[in-house]
Amino acid sequence: MPTPHYGQPRYRTIADELRNRIESGEIPPGSLLPAESALTVEFRVARGTVRKAITALRDEGYAATEHGRGTYATSPARINARDSGDRQQKVQADARLAALFRVDIGTDLIEHQTVIKQGEQVNTVIITYRLQPSDP
The missing domain is CATH 1.10.10.10 (Winged helix-like DNA-binding domain superfamily/Winged helix DNA-binding domain)
Structure with a gap:
């Protein structure tokens, strides 16, 4: 340890x-x-x-x-290439996402996409979703 x-x-x-x-x-x-x-x-x-x-x-x-x-x-080499490949947008939950999040179809979610490159070659695309924060 x-x-x-x-x-x-x-x-x-x-x-x-x-x-x-x-x-x-x-x-x-x-x-x-x-x-x-x-x-x-x-x-x-x-x-x-x-x-x-x-x-x-x-x-x-x-x-x-x-x-x-x-x-x-x-890898650290991939980390440096990530920045130009990040994108975030608001989307509405389809049936699959609504079931996963246990929300109604059409509920607003935030979709975050990260494109990881090795040099100029795209190596991985990671798409994550999270609930849109509610306004206070």
């Missing part, structure tokens, strides 16, 4: 360790990250702490999550 960095939140320490593994090639790009249960045992933390660490990695571009596939590592 890595030595904790005092004064730093535990999830941040875990995210740093996983990022180091991705950058060093120990977890190669495209490989699944270890299961949450394995990480909770390795770092002796609660599942919520592991989830927060993985969220931090996703936010930084070191990991991506695909429904049905899991969370996998992305």
